[in-house]
Amino acid sequence: MRKADPNLLLDFIKSSPTPFHATANIAEQLNQADYEELDEAHAWTLQAGKKYWISRNDSSIIAFQLPAGSIIEKGLTMIGAHTDSPCLKLKPLPEKISEDYFQTGVEVYGGALLNPWFDRDLSIAGRVTYSDRKGKILNRLMDLERAIATIPSLAIHLDKEANKQRTVNAQLHLPPVWFQAKGKNIDFRDLLKKLLKKHQGLNDINKVLDFELYYYDTQHPAIVGLNNEFIASARLDNLLSCFVGLQAIKTTPKSKGALLVCTDHEEIGSSSACGANGPFLHSVLKRIGQTEENTQRLIHNSKLISVDNAHGIHPNYADKHDPGHKPLINQGPVIKVNANQRYATNSETAGWFRHICESNNIPVQSIAVRSDMGCGSTIGPITASKIGVRTVDIGVPQLAMHSIREFAGVDDINHLYMALAKAISI
Numbered sequence: 001m002r003k004a005d006p007n008l009l010l011d012f013i014k015s016s017p018t019p020f021h022a023t024a025n026i027a028e029q030l031n032q033a034d035y036e037e038l039d040e041a042h043a044w045t046l047q048a049g050k051k052y053w054i055s056r057n058d059s060s061i062i063a064f065q066l067p068a069g070s071i072i073e074k075g076l077t078m079i080g081a082h083t084d085s086p087c088l089k090l091k092p093l094p095e096k097i098s099e100d101y102f103q104t105g106v107e108v109y110g111g112a113l114l115n116p117w118f119d120r121d122l123s124i125a126g127r128v129t130y131s132d133r134k135g136k137i138l139n140r141l142m143d144l145e146r147a148i149a150t151i152p153s154l155a156i157h158l159d160k161e162a163n164k165q166r167t168v169n170a171q172l173h174l175p176p177v178w179f180q181a182k183g184k185n186i187d188f189r190d191l192l193k194k195l196l197k198k199h200q201g202l203n204d205i206n207k208v209l210d211f212e213l214y215y216y217d218t219q220h221p222a223i224v225g226l227n228n229e230f231i232a233s234a235r236l237d238n239l240l241s242c243f244v245g246l247q248a249i250k251t252t253p254k255s256k257g258a259l260l261v262c263t264d265h266e267e268i269g270s271s272s273a274c275g276a277n278g279p280f281l282h283s284v285l286k287r288i289g290q291t292e293e294n295t296q297r298l299i300h301n302s303k304l305i306s307v308d309n310a311h312g313i314h315p316n317y318a319d320k321h322d323p324g325h326k327p328l329i330n331q332g333p334v335i336k337v338n339a340n341q342r343y344a345t346n347s348e349t350a351g352w353f354r355h356i357c358e359s360n361n362i363p364v365q366s367i368a369v370r371s372d373m374g375c376g377s378t379i380g381p382i383t384a385s386k387i388g389v390r391t392v393d394i395g396v397p398q399l400a401m402h403s404i405r406e407f408a409g410v411d412d413i414n415h416l417y418m419a420l421a422k423a424i425s426i
Contacts, residue, residue: 004247004417006231006410010221012243013233017125017216019059019083019264020141022239026246026262027055030063033250044287049254054284058127058139059083059264060274062284063249067257072294075301077424078259078389079249080276080379081241081308082266085234086110086402088117088174088215090124095188096175102186103175104149106215110267114168116404117215121147122176126213128196132204142200147218149176176215217404229330229410236398236406238266241307244413248420258424266308266379276379282387296388304391305353305423306344306380307416309408310334310367312397325367327397330409332363333416336378336393339368344380349392353423360422362415365397394419 016022031037035051038044046052046066053063060083067074087109094104108114125143132138151174156162168174189208196202221233242262252258265275272278289295313326327334335350336343350366357364369375380393396412 003414004244006223006413009240009243009413010223010231010233013221013235013239016083016235016239017123017143018127018141018212018214020127020212021125021143022083022242023055023059023061023262023264024141026061026063026242027053029246029250035063040283046288056280057264057272057274058141060262060280062259062261062281063246064259064284064288065249065252065254065257066288068254071257071288072297073301074257075298075303076257076259078261078302078304079245079420079424080261080263080304080306080383081245082238082264082270082276082379083242083262084110084264084267085237085239086112086267088112088176090211090213090215092210093188095186097181097186098175100181100183102178102181104178104188106170106174106176108170108174109214111402113400113403114170114174115166116400117174118151118153120150120404121218122149122151122215123147123218124149124213124215126211128192128211128213129209130193130196130202131206131209133206135206137209140196140200140202142196142213144195144199145218149178149215151176219405223410231408231410231413232405233408234405236408237309237401238307240309240398240408240413241395241416244416245307245420247417248424251421252424256424261383263379270379270382276382277386281383285387299387299389302389303349303352303423304344304380304383304389305420306378306383306391306393307420308378308380308393308395309398309401309406310336310395311369311401312399312408314399320370320373322368322370325369327365327367329397329399329407330411330415331397332357332365332412333394333419334365334367334397336380336395337366337368338375340375341381342375342377343393344378344384344391345393346390349390353392353394353419356422356426357419360418362419362422364419 038054055061088106091105096103270277384391398408
């Protein structure tokens, strides 16, 4: 079995600054692997042994392969991840001029670490809805790619306690600086229209109607460390899982059924039409099963591997972990367990995944949080409670989770790939 190339992961993350771009890049790879695109608005005629994909809202995607035999009896090995990451999102009316600096108002998307966003070279990307010269309403993905803004820190001379305590007020302190306004009033939609024409070649645009745009750090992902054993990048949580899951599903034998679901809005609760707490996955499974009876049998015969990065042990903050649960980077995927069902893992699904790893000499770890600390969650419990599928929550260990630049291990990319590919093939 081939290995997962970490450099291809870096390319994928670099070209996926938003969930829209991640979904488009996944779709492109699926097309190259002979998956057939489906449209939710059209009737489906599915055939055993064929491969399909469907997207919703341009930011969530499901790909699946039907086995050569009965899909109902064989079930599906499902891999779940999410396309979104914590970041700063532009407000609908973002224009702000302060002391002659043009800035844009932002909302904090998800549980972002805010201090690392200061003094970074920022660009914007996302989706724009516009009308063309014929009055037709269209969507267009955009990515300016180059640094066009920054959020300057306050000098330490003006805040002597900065290294002891500096709080960030999202309303007052986060608007990025774009340029000096020189006394002009700036309409952001007009500015955006000019940028789309100049940088995106969108010459048929008449009017920008609305947009979903996000700031991102223009520093490229990189393999780092003296021995080139680490990855430093934005959005490792959770584009790493999307990418590796995609590579794994492409290895599915024709006799097996497999499904990849990568949904948006996990970082803000998943409650949307295209999120894990919405109807997207269940509606696809119902169309595969065709009848309610068959759909329930299909789900019962299936398993879901919810893949989302885990908290690796931090050498400077080791006391934040339970002494018996200290996942190490480059030591394999982590099985996540929580007594309060913040993760959907149970002994059956953990045992199944652990057996796959141990049988194939893939290192595997476990994590449970300190008993006196809270626990994050994933799409695992949401999907399990939504459709009733047996679920295990796993992920590779990482540091700096939810920072503008996160940290993971090169070897763990292949550890995760091998585990997922083996799970699909058995």
